[in-house]
Amino acid sequence: MTTPFRIATLVVTLMTIIIGGTAFFRWAEGWSWLDSYFFTVVTLSTVGYGNLVPQTDIGKIGTTVFILMGLGIFAVAVQQFGMFAMRKREEHTEWLVARFEEPEQTANTDTDPVDKADKT
Numbered sequence: 381m382t383t384p385f386r387i388a389t390l391v392v393t394l395m396t397i398i399i400g401g402t403a404f405f406r407w408a409e410g411w412s413w414l415d416s417y418f419f420t421v422v423t424l425s426t427v428g429y430g431n432l433v434p435q436t437d438i439g440k441i442g443t444t445v446f447i448l449m450g451l452g453i454f455a456v457a458v459q460q461f462g463m464f465a466m467r468k469r470e471e472h473t474e475w476l477v478a479r480f481e482e483p484e485q486t487a488n489t490d491t492d493p494v495d496k497a498d499k500t
Contacts, residue, residue, distance in 0.1 A: 383464060390457045397424065397450050404446070408439040424450045 401420035405411055411419065411432065419432045423446065434440045 383467075386460060387464065390460055393453055394457050397453055401446050401450065404442050405434070405439065408436055408442055409434055420446075423447060424454050426451065426454075 398417070398420055401424065402413065402417045405416035405419055406413055409416070415432060422429055422432075423443065434443050
């Protein structure tokens with residue numbers, strides 16, 4: 381799978397989870413869109429401030445399902461973004477090393493005076 385396709389897939393998956401969670405908590409708990417979004421992101425990222433807590437049974441069940449599904453997806457997304465950044469850093473390091481490799485002949489090559497004396 382190509383890197384741009386992977387990144388696009390992860391971004392779309394994360395957005396779908398966040399939008400779905402926001403809509404679910406808006407429906408199940410009756411929170412505002414902002415509160416629902418905030419709870420979704422805080423729960424998904426495992427921060428868990430605790431200022432919003434589901435009160436309904438369906439909200440509690442939905443939260444547990446959301447945590448189990450969303451945490452895995454969130455962890456994979458973070459890992460993939462980390463791998464992408466690491467690969468870019470490796471490519472940059474390889475480019476730097478290739479730039480600083482010693483050429484076969486340099487402009488200031490020292491010659492041994494003994495070698496010149498033997499040739500004359």
